[in-house]
Amino acid sequence: MSEKRYIARSSEIAARKLGGEMVIMSAGDSRVFSLNEVATAIWEAADGRTPLDEIIANRVCAEFDVAPQVALEDAEKLVQELASQGILLVSDQPIMRSYFSLRETS
């Protein structure tokens, strides 16, 4: 992949980490999502400023035993899925933070 991709969490959600896995609820339609540990690590790092490949290298490959290319391909699928559900924003430019940020709660 040549161009950088940036991801940021939507402000239209509620989220809490429960037993290492992130539970997310869309405020608009109350749909609930539960992310596994790897997806949770990506979600937590989605600050709109860090490129996705850096997140994968620093948060996923560093913490979970997975090859970078495989991790990036899986992450791309995850990001597309979460973006299609409206709970993650994706851009080829850094994303300005909205009011909400995922504060450190654990």
Added chain:
Amino acid sequence: MTGLMQEISNRALKLGVPLSVHLDLTYRCNERCVHCYLDHEDHGEMTTAEIKNLLDQLAKAGVFFLTLSGGEIMLRKDFFEILEHARALLFSVKLKTNAILIREKEAKRLRSLGVHSIQISIYSHRPEVHDAITKIRGSLQRSVKAIRFLKSQGLNVTIANALMLQNIGDYPGVKALGDDLGVGVTMDPTITPKMDGDRSLLGLGLTHSELVKVFRDESLVGKVEEFCAPPPKVTDDDLDGLPCSAGHTACYVSPYGDVYPCVQFPLPVGNVRKSKFLDIWRHSPQLNDVRSIKLRDMPACSECAHGGTCTRCPGLAYMEGNMRGPSSQDCEKSFARTGIPSANMLSKKSSLAGLVQIQSLQAAVSNA
């Protein structure tokens, strides 16, 4: 509850996480509802800083669902500051309000803050009935206007219709009003005693025949024959199951920082002004006592035919004198629904049979 939500709830229970907290921001109110159980005087509400600190603690403890209620929440000048803080901590926030202070500006702000849902109390579609219950002239009109503002912002609004003697004939009208406004309506015949133990409010509750009628209204309960069917045999799972989420995955915090198992369960278990929330949640002896309640250990309810289906509220039972005992209101509901008396009702009947019968003077004289 959806499959995933049930799984999340089970996970929270296993991890000992308080998934839901109901926080009353104030007991002050701009209505004076006839059935309200609260003392509306301010006896020293938590400050903005105290509430923000509590919210930080709740987020750390794993709380996901946060209900902000009162009293009337909008009477707090710092309401939006508190709400902003809550949403920045990513709680799923539900508001309970009479909405009479919500206009277009407030509705827009609630929308921008990503509130999950707003529950508004409406007692009747007729102003003369609703306003007589709230004791505020014009309150129905203002609440309905607020619902329209909130709906125009795309917010998820629900009408809560408490059923009591004053408005029992009006629930079809409230339902029609909800349809007209495009919002859901929930109805509840539960009347709660005052927090000081005064049970006089219970006199406002529906009679048996009114409850029977409500439970047989297809527009409310769906398939009547299913809803009112005799209870299935009580199983071991029922006997070892949890009575409700109070103290297990949910609790209540008052405007003064007092922690209780539930808003309807006034057993004090700690105060967040004196202890950390998580210390109270994990180590309160009273909460651990509540957690030990199982149907199997309850003297009357474990023998009851309704054991597996009863909506028994341990808080109402506590207010009757024993949190391991029956809740008469729920016995009444089970009886009205199925026509089968609860074990509690049967035991009261048999104990009464042994009492001396009161006779008329004439009968007493002729027997002598």
